[in-house]
Amino acid sequence: MSLNPHPTLPEFEYIRPATLAEASDFLSHHSDTARPFLGGTDVFVRMRDGFMSPKFLVDVKNLDGTNDIRFDPQGGLIIGAAVNMNRVIASPDVQAHFSLLAEACRSVASYQLRTRATIVGNICNASPAGDTIGACLILGGTLLIHGASGFRREPLTTFFLGPGKTMLKPGDIATAVQLPLPPNNCAGKYIKLGRNQLSDLSIVGVTAFGYKDASRSSGYCFKLALASVAPTPLMPPEVETYLANTPVTADALNEAAQLAYEACSPIDDVRGSARYRKQMVRYLSAKALTEVWKQLG
Ligand SMILES: Cc1cc2nc3c(=O)[nH]c(=O)nc-3n(C[C@H](O)[C@H](O)[C@H](O)COP(=O)(O)OP(=O)(O)OC[C@H]3O[C@@H](n4cnc5c(N)ncnc54)[C@H](O)[C@@H]3O)c2cc1C
Numbered sequence: 480m481s482l483n484p485h486p487t488l489p490e491f492e493y494i495r496p497a498t499l500a501e502a503s504d505f506l507s508h509h510s511d512t513a514r515p516f517l518g519g520t521d522v523f524v525r526m527r528d529g530f531m532s533p534k535f536l537v538d539v540k541n542l543d544g545t546n547d548i549r550f551d552p553q554g555g556l557i558i559g560a561a562v563n564m565n566r567v568i569a570s571p572d573v574q575a576h577f578s579l580l581a582e583a584c585r586s587v588a589s590y591q592l593r594t595r596a597t598i599v600g601n602i603c604n605a606s607p608a609g610d611t612i613g614a615c616l617i618l619g620g621t622l623l624i625h626g627a628s629g630f631r632r633e634p635l636t637t638f639f640l641g642p643g644k645t646m647l648k649p650g651d652i653a654t655a656v657q658l659p660l661p662p663n664n665c666a667g668k669y670i671k672l673g674r675n676q677l678s679d680l681s682i683v684g685v686t687a688f689g690y691k692d693a694s695r696s697s698g699y700c701f702k703l704a705l706a707s708v709a710p711t712p713l714m715p716p717e718v719e720t721y722l723a724n725t726p727v728t729a730d731a732l733n734e735a736a737q738l739a740y741e742a743c744s745p746i747d748d749v750r751g752s753a754r755y756r757k758q759m760v761r762y763l764s765a766k767a768l769t770e771v772w773k774q775l776g
Contacts (some may be wrong), residue, residue, distance in 0.1 A: 482549070490753075491533060491535065491536050494536065497536065497540075499543050502537055503651070504650070505537060507626075509534070511603050512532070513533055513535035515538075515539045517561055517647065518597050519536075519595065520596045522536065542654075543654070544655075545654050545655065546559050554678055555655070555659040556656075557655050558599070559654065560600075560653050560655055562597060564584040564587055564596050564597065565584075565594050568585060570592070576629075578708065579600075580758075582612055582746070583611045584598070584610075586610045586681075586684075587670055590714040597623070598611045602638070602653065605638075607706060607709060608684065610671060612635070613669065613686030613714075614688075615706060616636065617686055618661060619634075619656045619658065619659050620655045621656070622653050622659060624654065625654050627650035640711070641711060659764060663665060664691065665688065665774070666690070666770075667688040668687045668767045668770040668771050669686045670685045671684045681750075683707055683708055684706030685704075685763040686737075686767070687759065687764070687768050688701070688704075688771065689702070689772065694711060697724060699775070700723060701719060701722040701771065702717045703715060703719075708757070713743060715743070716733045717741075718742075729769070732769050737761060738746055739761065740761035741756055743757060
């Protein structure tokens, strides 16, 4: 498909439901022609470029608590779907307990874009390149969803089915993402490799996270999540298992990075070749894991 040299938005009808029930009802009755949106930073670009042309755009901001960001040590952090990334970054609770998520948000495009873009939109767009998805996955995130038959929860580990494909069904509206309180003295690092420093999707994104854990024979738990190197965001379990059972040394971290290299299956595209991506996964995984290890002291 060639890009339109004079892009404009196609005609659409703007729908602003008053409640989640009304929104789910409308979306389930117009499943082929209606689409929910939040910041619109993916939806409008894809419409402009001719990749989708919904007849109805359903604005799901401002519905029943979707604008709130809440924290308590038992329930963890609940980020409403409509909360933009700059609000997440500025939240004192995020800064105190979820600095990895703030770091991932800061890597997304520019300040201006982040006043519109949301974490829930990033998740529901289900691009393997989504910068905030790795942190949400690694921190044990769950999506809260209102569907035609009421509320339910979907763990992010099983949410992604392929590029742009998720467990969402017609009528489903993600209302928030919930992250449990991370263990004490944890550490995290997000490294994004892009073609430039601003406004580009990742060629490779590596999120690393770790904490001391007496229940593992190594005394540590480490997790890794990878962006842009598989059809879905990837959290290779081999890395966690290996570093749970092997004394943590510089060599062991390099070996874990090699396991990440073997687990990923990137494609060639305009941003980078598959071969380059795999090499960068190994290099950046070792770098991110080492950084986390240093932070853990
Ligand atoms: C210039 C530019 C630069 C960008 N740079 C980056 C970048 O560096 N990193 C990155 O990860 N992304 C980037 N993006 C992509 C985009 O900004 C992010 O994916 C953003 O997080 C999307 O959030 P949103 O609220 O705008 O989503 P929307 O565009 O509103 O929605 C995204 C998708 O989710 C669906 N959806 C929206 N809300 C819901 C809901 N409540 N329930 C169910 N489905 C829903 C929509 O139908 C759509 O398919 C960039 C985009 C642009 C235009």
